[in-house]
Amino acid sequence: DIQMTQSPSSVSASVGDRVTIACRASQGISNWLAWFQQKPGKAPKLLIYSASSLVYGVPSRFSGSGSGTDFTLTISSLQPEDFATYYCQQANSFPITFGQGTRLEI
Amino acid sequence: EVQLVESGGGLVQPGGSLRLSCSTSGFIFSDHHIDWVRQAPGKGLEWVGRIKNKVNSYTTDYAASVKGRFTISRDDSKASVLLQMTYLRTEDTAVYYCTRLDTYGNWFDFWGQGTLVTVSS
Numbered sequence: 243d244i245q246m247t248q249s250p251s252s253v254s255a256s257v258g259d260r261v262t263i264a265c266r267a268s269q270g271i272s273n274w275l276a277w278f279q280q281k282p283g284k285a286p287k288l289l290i291y292s293a294s295s296l297v298y299g300v301p302s303r304f305s306g307s308g309s310g311t312d313f314t315l316t317i318s319s320l321q322p323e324d325f326a327t328y329y330c331q332q333a334n335s336f337p338i339t340f341g342q343g344t345r346l347e348i
Numbered sequence: 349e350v351q352l353v354e355s356g357g358g359l360v361q362p363g364g365s366l367r368l369s370c371s372t373s374g375f376i377f378s379d380h381h382i383d384w385v386r387q388a389p390g391k392g393l394e395w396v397g398r399i400k401n402k403v404n405s406y407t408t409d410y411a412a413s414v415k416g417r418f419t420i421s422r423d424d425s426k427a428s429v430l431l432q433m434t435y436l437r438t439e440d441t442a443v444y445y446c447t448r449l450d451t452y453g454n455w456f457d458f459w460g461q462g463t464l465v466t467v468s469s
Binding site: 274276278280284285286287288291292297329331333336337338339340341342343 | 385409445456
């Protein structure tokens with residue numbers, strides 16, 4: 243199985259800050275990576291697919307990069323509604339696996 | 349509007365069975381693969397399994413943790429998917445989400461609201 247490791251596990255930030263979350267795959271997955279945002283009591287929401295493609299309607303302050311084993315999600319200027327937990331997910335092979343999550347808090 | 353709605357969750361004893369349903373609307377159901385993903389209380393996301401579309405022969409795949417105990421099926425005429433869970437364990441306690449794969453079958457683009465399954469004596 244491909245292990246997905248996110249760092250940090252949690253991060254404190256303020257409105258307007260730039261935040262970067264890292265995700266590392268235990269083996270190469272090309273660009274078969276997605277990022278999700280999840281708020282308490284809600285289902286995950288797809289933000290980015292194919293490592294760097296922004297889902298239609300997602301604000302442009304979100305961006306993704308990387309290929310192979312190392313990926314990043316960047317939020318360029320945090321807004322109040324961005325405080326949530328973020329997960330990476332590999333779609334390269336079964337079983338589908340997720341990172342453990344990064345909690346973004348004030 | 350694309351919608352997925354899970355139902356059937358509840359309290360069940362260890363060793364018991366439960367069947368979850370995912371009812372969908374707002375898209376051509378038969379074109380899409382459907383997955384189940386679960387989330388234990390306070391924990392991260394865990395993929396459970398997939399059922400592919402008719403073009404892909406309704407092929408199923410499962411996580412090792414549920415293989416042999418869980419079965420996914422679909423009824424394209426009702427635009428719905430079932431998750432039959434047997435020999436339930438306490439570690440199966442989680443919110444279960446059904447999620448649609450996009451047109452290319454790669455990305456989880458729409459999710460249901462989830463249904464809670466609690467396995468406890």
